[in-house]
Amino acid sequence: MIGDWLDIGPVSQISPGNARTLPVRGGEEIAVFHTLDNRFFALVNRCPHKAGPLSQGIVHGDVVTCPLHAWNISLKTGKALGDDDGCVPTIPLRVDAGRIYLLREAVLGGGTPPAKVA
Ligand code: FES
Numbered sequence: 001m002i003g004d005w006l007d008i009g010p011v012s013q014i015s016p017g018n019a020r021t022l023p024v025r026g027g028e029e030i031a032v033f034h035t036l037d038n039r040f041f042a043l044v045n046r047c048p049h050k051a052g053p054l055s056q057g058i059v060h061g062d063v064v065t066c067p068l069h070a071w072n073i074s075l076k077t078g079k080a081l082g083d084d085d086g087c088v089p090t091i092p093l094r095v096d097a098g099r100i101y102l103l104r105e106a107v108l109g110g111g112t113p114p115a116k117v118a
Contacts, residue, residue, distance in 0.1 A: 048086025
């Protein structure tokens with residue numbers, strides 16, 4: 001099971017309300033977020049608007065506000081909220097015994113494409 005997941009280190013490396021980035025060889029940079037209520041999410045670090053670095057945005061609830069033009073992006077789904085339209089791939093993440101794991105396949109493949117909404 002662990003073989004399918006990439007150990008990216010202890011949860012303590014990201015303080016609540018912050019994010020860290022993870023360079024991916026041959027892929028896109030990933031942003032891992034720690035919410036103020038102690039949840040963790042990972043997204044490709046590229047705003048669906050004009051590719052702003054979401055890792056530098058403001059985290060509130062399970063949303064990050066992009067630092068460039070203040071779009072709100074759901075950390076759960078990667079979707080732009082409100083009137084804005086767009087989506088960034090999410091990376092499945094789990095926390096186990098105080099360490100953060102990302103789904104290896106999604107990291108290497110650049111994330112899970114958003115499900116199509118009919
Ligand atoms: S690039 Fe993120 S809101 Fe414009």
